[in-house]
Amino acid sequence: MLAALRQRFNTWLFRPRVEHGAILLTQRRIFILPTRQGLALGFVLVLMLLGDINYNLSLGYVLTFLLAMVAVLSMLHAFRNLAHLEVRAGRAEPVFCGGTAHFILHFHNPGTLARHQLCLRHAGGTTTGFDVPAGEDREVALPLPATRRGWLQAGRLTLYTEFPLGLFHAWSYLHFDTRCLVYPRPLSDAPLPPGNSPDGAGKRTVAGDDDFSGLRNYVPGDALPRIAWKAYAREQGLQVKQFSTQLGEELWLDLADAPDADIENRLARMTRWVLDAEAQGLRYGLRLPDGELPANNGFAHRDACLGRIALFGVIETK
Amino acid sequence: MNRMSTYGLLLSILMVIAPHAEHLPPWVTALCASLLAWRGYLAWSGNPLPKRWLLLTITLACTGGIAIDFHTLFGREVGVTLLMLLATLKLMELRTARDAVALVYLACFIIITNFFYSQSIPTALYMLATLVVILTSWVHLHAPDIALGPRLRVASTLLLQAIPLTLILFVLFPRVQGPLWGLPQDAYASSGLSDTMSPGSLSKLSLSDAVAFRVTFDGPVPPREQMYWRGPVLWDFDGTTWTRGRNATLRAPTLADTGSPASYTVTLEPHNKHWLFALDMPDRLSIPSLLAPDFQSLSHKPVNARIRYRASSLLSYRANPDEPPQQIKRALALPRGLNPESRLLAKSWREQFPQDDAAIVRAALAHFNRGGYEYTLEPPLLGANSVDDFLFRTRQGFCEHYAGSFVFLMRAAGIPARVVTGYQGSEYNELGDYHILRQSDAHAWAEVWLGERGWVRHDPTAAIAPGRIQRGLSSAVADNAALPFMARNPPQWLLKLRMNWDTLANQWNQWVLGYDNERQFAFLTRLGMESVTWQKLAMNLAVGLGLAIALFALFMLRHLFTRRHDEVQAAWLKLCGRLAKAGLPRAPHEGPQDYAARIASARPDIAEDIADLAARYSGLRYGKSQDEQARHEFLQRATALKIRRGIIRAA
Numbered sequence: 001m002l003a004a005l006r007q008r009f010n011t012w013l014f015r016p017r018v019e020h021g022a023i024l025l026t027q028r029r030i031f032i033l034p035t036r037q038g039l040a041l042g043f044v045l046v047l048m049l050l051g052d053i054n055y056n057l058s059l060g061y062v063l064t065f066l067l068a069m070v071a072v073l074s075m076l077h078a079f080r081n082l083a084h085l086e087v088r089a090g091r092a093e094p095v096f097c098g099g100t101a102h103f104i105l106h107f108h109n110p111g112t113l114a115r116h117q118l119c120l121r122h123a124g125g126t127t128t129g130f131d132v133p134a135g136e137d138r139e140v141a142l143p144l145p146a147t148r149r150g151w152l153q154a155g156r157l158t159l160y161t162e163f164p165l166g167l168f169h170a171w172s173y174l175h176f177d178t179r180c181l182v183y184p185r186p187l188s189d190a191p192l193p194p195g196n197s198p199d200g201a202g203k204r205t206v207a208g209d210d211d212f213s214g215l216r217n218y219v220p221g222d223a224l225p226r227i228a229w230k231a232y233a234r235e236q237g238l239q240v241k242q243f244s245t246q247l248g249e250e251l252w253l254d255l256a257d258a259p260d261a262d263i264e265n266r267l268a269r270m271t272r273w274v275l276d277a278e279a280q281g282l283r284y285g286l287r288l289p290d291g292e293l294p295a296n297n298g299f300a301h302r303d304a305c306l307g308r309i310a311l312f313g314v315i316e317t318k
Numbered sequence: 319m320n321r322m323s324t325y326g327l328l329l330s331i332l333m334v335i336a337p338h339a340e341h342l343p344p345w346v347t348a349l350c351a352s353l354l355a356w357r358g359y360l361a362w363s364g365n366p367l368p369k370r371w372l373l374l375t376i377t378l379a380c381t382g383g384i385a386i387d388f389h390t391l392f393g394r395e396v397g398v399t400l401l402m403l404l405a406t407l408k409l410m411e412l413r414t415a416r417d418a419v420a421l422v423y424l425a426c427f428i429i430i431t432n433f434f435y436s437q438s439i440p441t442a443l444y445m446l447a448t449l450v451v452i453l454t455s456w457v458h459l460h461a462p463d464i465a466l467g468p469r470l471r472v473a474s475t476l477l478l479q480a481i482p483l484t485l486i487l488f489v490l491f492p493r494v495q496g497p498l499w500g501l502p503q504d505a506y507a508s509s510g511l512s513d514t515m516s517p518g519s520l521s522k523l524s525l526s527d528a529v530a531f532r533v534t535f536d537g538p539v540p541p542r543e544q545m546y547w548r549g550p551v552l553w554d555f556d557g558t559t560w561t562r563g564r565n566a567t568l569r570a571p572t573l574a575d576t577g578s579p580a581s582y583t584v585t586l587e588p589h590n591k592h593w594l595f596a597l598d599m600p601d602r603l604s605i606p607s608l609l610a611p612d613f614q615s616l617s618h619k620p621v622n623a624r625i626r627y628r629a630s631s632l633l634s635y636r637a638n639p640d641e642p643p644q645q646i647k648r649a650l651a652l653p654r655g656l657n658p659e660s661r662l663l664a665k666s667w668r669e670q671f672p673q674d675d676a677a678i679v680r681a682a683l684a685h686f687n688r689g690g691y692e693y694t695l696e697p698p699l700l701g702a703n704s705v706d707d708f709l710f711r712t713r714q715g716f717c718e719h720y721a722g723s724f725v726f727l728m729r730a731a732g733i734p735a736r737v738v739t740g741y742q743g744s745e746y747n748e749l750g751d752y753h754i755l756r757q758s759d760a761h762a763w764a765e766v767w768l769g770e771r772g773w774v775r776h777d778p779t780a781a782i783a784p785g786r787i788q789r790g791l792s793s794a795v796a797d798n799a800a801l802p803f804m805a806r807n808p809p810q811w812l813l814k815l816r817m818n819w820d821t822l823a824n825q826w827n828q829w830v831l832g833y834d835n836e837r838q839f840a841f842l843t844r845l846g847m848e849s850v851t852w853q854k855l856a857m858n859l860a861v862g863l864g865l866a867i868a869l870f871a872l873f874m875l876r877h878l879f880t881r882r883h884d885e886v887q888a889a890w891l892k893l894c895g896r897l898a899k900a901g902l903p904r905a906p907h908e909g910p911q912d913y914a915a916r917i918a919s920a921r922p923d924i925a926e927d928i929a930d931l932a933a934r935y936s937g938l939r940y941g942k943s944q945d946e947q948a949r950h951e952f953l954q955r956a957t958a959l960k961i962r963r964g965i966i967r968a969a
Binding site: 052053056058060061062068069073074076079114116117131165166 | 426459494495833870875
C-alpha cells in the first residue's frame with residue numbers, strides 16, 4: 001500500500017516516461033536537495049551560532065549569517081546552473097557486444113551565463129562531466145558498457161550539478177527514446193562457410209558438397225552416406241567420396257551453417273563471417289530463419305546484416 | 319587534489335590564522351609558519367605528503383607542548399591554539415576531496431575565534447577579504463577546470479548577494495542574551511585599570527591608545543579640570559601597593575549638594591571588572607548597580623561586553639561628612655616602620671598646624687609644587703621605603719607616585735585620606751558630539767576627609783604638572799615620543815581624520831557590536847513594529863528573507879529568459895533605416911511584403927534581394943520556424959547588403 005503510494009508519488013514527481021525530441025529543463029523538472037556536505041555545513045553553522053550567542057560576538061553573528069546566506073544562494077546558483085538548458089538526444093553508433101556504447105546528447109545553453117560542472121550519470125554508474133558556455137552547444141558522449149546484443153537503451157539518465165559550492169545537489173531526469181544497437185561480439189577465429197553460388201562461376205575451390213572431386217581412404221567418423229559403396233563393391237576398400245565447392249561471387253551466410261551448439265555462439269560466428277566477407281570484398285547474403293537479405297556488398301549492407309543478426313530473436317519493446 | 323586548489327587552501331588557512339600570530343605562544347606561531355611553508359614547498363615540488371605516523375607524532379608532541387605551556391587543555395586560549403595547530407596539520411594530510419571540504423569549514427570556524435580579540439571595522443573588512451579567498455578556493459574544489467578569474471567572480475557574487483540578506487538576518491534574528499553555558503575564566507580579556515596600584519602600574523597603562531569609554535553629555539559639559547572619572551578607590555597600603563580592601567560598613571554614602579547635577583551617557587568598553595565609571599561624585603546610574611560606601615559604582619556582574627548607561631553626578635558636593643569611625647580608622651592606617659623620613663615630614667606639618675587639617679593639605683601640595691619634582695612616564699625604581707625614596711631622592715614620578723605619597727603623608731599627619739583611581743579629562747569628538755576617554759587618560763588622585771566638608775578631592779599631580787589636568791598628558795610629559803600616538807599632539811588634519819574614524823568606530827560599536835536584544839527591540843519599535851515579540855520577529859524574519867530570496871531568484875533567473883529574439887527585428891529595422899536614407903522610407907502601416915513589393919517596382923535592380931530578405935524576415939518573425947541557421951543567414955544577408963545614396967546593390 002505504502003509502496004504503491006510511493007510509486008505513484010515518484011511517478012507524479014519525477015515523470016519517469018520516455019521522451020523524444022528536445023527537452024527544456026523547466027523548474028518543474030529540476031529537483032534540489034542538500035548534499036551531505038551541505039548538511040555538514042549546517043551543523044558547523046549551528047556550532048558557530050552557539051558560539052556567537054555564548055560569547056556575545058556580534059561580528060560572529062555577521063559571519064555566521066553571511067555563510068548561511070552564501071549557502072542559501074548557492075542553492076539558487078545550483079538551480080540556475082540547470083534551469084532552461086535544452087537537451088536533445090543524438091544518435092548512438094552501433095557497437096559490438098563487450099565494447100562501449102556512446103550515447104550522444106546535445107546540450108544547448110540559450111542564456112547568457114555559462115553552465116559549469118554539469119554531470120551526466122547513468123544508473124549503471126558512468127558519469128561524464130562537462131561545461132556549456134553561454135549561448136553555445138555542447139555534444140556530450142555518455143559511455144555505457146554494451147553487455148548484450150540487441151537494443152541497448154540509454155534508460156533514465158540523471159543530469160546533475162553541485163556547482164558552485166557542493167552544498168546542494170540539483171538534478172533532473174532525462175529519459176530519451178534513444179537506443180544503441182549492439183552487435184554480437186564476433187568470434188575470434190571462424191573460417192567463412194564455403195561458397196554456394198548457384199551459377200558456379202567460382203574462383204576458389206574449397207571442401208564442400210556440391211561436386212564430386214574424388215575418393216580418399218575412410219577415416220573412422222566419416223559420415224556413412226559419403227562412403228563410396230560402389231567402390232567397396234569393386235573391392236577397392238572403404239573409400240569416401242570427396243566433394244568440392246566452388247566459392248562463388250555470392251556467399252550465403254546461413255545460420256544453419258554455423259556448427260555451434262549455442263544460438264548466441266552461432267550468431268557470434270555469423271557476425272565474424274559478415275565482417276570477414278566484407279573485409280574480403282565478397283558479395284554476401286544473409287539467411288536467417290526469419291528471413292534473408294539478398295547478397296550485396298558495402299558498409300551499409302554490412303550494417304544491415306549485423307543489425308539483422310543483432311536483433312535475431314529479440315522481441316522489440318519500446 | 320590539484321596544485322592550484324592546494325595553494326588556495328594554503329592561502330585560506332594562512333589568512334585565518336595570521337591575526338592570531340601575536341597572541342599565540344611564539345613556538346606555536348613559528349611551528350604553524352614552518353608547517354605552512356613546508357606544505358607550500360610540497361605542493362610546489364610535487365613531493366608526496368608526509369607519512370601519517372609522522373603527522374600523528376607531531377600532533378601528539380604539539381598537544382603535549384600546549385598542555386605544558388598552558389598547564390591545561392581546556393579553556394578558550396588553549397582551544398584557539400589547538401585549532402590553529404589542527405588546521406595547519408590538516409593541511410599536511412590533504413588526501414581526499416572530503417579533507418579539503420573539512421579544511422574549508424575549519425577555516426570558516428577559525429575566523430570566529432579571531433573575534434574574541436577584535437571586532438573592529440578593520441577586522442570586519444579583513445573577514446570579508448578572507449571569505450573571498452576561502453570561497454574562491456571552495457568553488458575550486460567543486461569546479462577544478464574553471465580559471466581563477468571566473469572563480470573569483472562566482473565567489474564575490476555569492477558574497478555580495480549574501481550581504482543584503484545577512485543584513486536582514488542581523489536586524490531581525492532574535493537575539494539571545496548569552497552565555498548559554500558556563501564560560502571559562504579567560505573568556506574575556508581584561509584591560510584598563512586594576513584594583514591595585516603600585517608604582518608603574520598607571521604609567522604602563524598610559525602607553526595604550528585603547529578607548530576606555532565614551533561619554534555624551536546631555537546638558538552643559540563640565541570644564542576639563544572637573545572631569546575626574548571615578549574608578550576604584552584604594553584604601554589599603556602595604557608599603558608598595560595600594561589595594562581596595564573591604565569597606566568596613568555597608569552604609570550607603572550621602573551627598574549634600576549645592577549645584578545642579580551633570581547628566582550624561584557612558585558607553586563603557588568591556589574591562590571584565592565590576593566597576594563602572596562616573597564623574598565625581600556619582601549620584602544615580604540607569605543600570606542596576608551598587609554605590610559602595612566610598613562612592614564607587616559597581617556593576618553586579620563583570621563588564622564583559624560593551625554596555626551603555628545613563629548617569630548623573632554632582633560636581634560640587636559634601637560627601638559623607640558623617641563618615642563612620644571604622645572607615646576613618648581605615649583611612650588612617652599605615653604599614654608599620656616604613657618610610658620614617660616621610661613620617662617625620664608629616665609630623666612637622668602637624669606640629670606647625672595642630673588644628674588645621676586644611677593647612678596641612680596646603681603645606682603638602684606646596685611641598686610638591688616647590689620640591690623640584692618632575693612628572694615623567696619613566697620614573698626610576700624605588701626601594702623598600704618607596705615613599706621616602708620618591709619624596710627625598712628620585713623626585714621623579716607619575717600620578718600614582720604623587721597620589722600614593724600624598725595620601726601617605728596625610729595619613730602620617732593624622733588626616734584620613736585615600737587614593738582614587740580612574741580617568742581624568744577627555745577628548746572631544748566634534749563630529750559625533752561625544753567625549754572619548756582612553757587608557758592613556760588613566761589617572762590617580764587623592765581624597766582627604768575634612769570633617770564637616772566631607773571627602774575633598776586633591777590632585778597632587780596638578781601641583782607639579784597643571785598642564786596634565788588642563789590639557790592632557792602630552793602637554794605634561796617632556797618626552798612626547800614615548801606616548802602612544804593618540805595621546806600626542808598630532809597635526810590638525812590628522813586629528814580630524816582620527817575623530818572621523820572614531821565616530822565611525824563608535825557608530826559601529828553602537829549599532830553592530832552593541833546590537834543586543836534590548837537595542838534590537840528599541841530599533842524595531844522605532845521602525846514601526848509594535849510590541850516586538852519573538853514570534854513576530856521570527857515571522858518577520860521568515861517573510862523578509864523569503865521575499866529577499868525570491869527577489870534574488872527572479873533577478874538571477876532573468877538571464878535565462880533573455881534570448882536574442884530581437885536580433886532579427888533589429889537587423890530588419892536597421893535595413894529599413896538604410897533604405898530610407900537611400901530615398902525609400904517604409905510607411906508605418908507597411909508590412910515587409912508590401913514594402914518589398916513597392917521597392918521592387920521602384921528599383922527593379924535590387925528587387926530580388928529585398929524580396930528575399932522580406933520573406934526571410936517574415937518567416938523568422940511570424941513563422942513557426944526558429945531555425946538558428948536561417949536566422950544566421952538572414953542576419954548575414956541583411957548586413958551584407960551595401961547601400962549607397964541613390965544606388966542600392968547587393969554586395
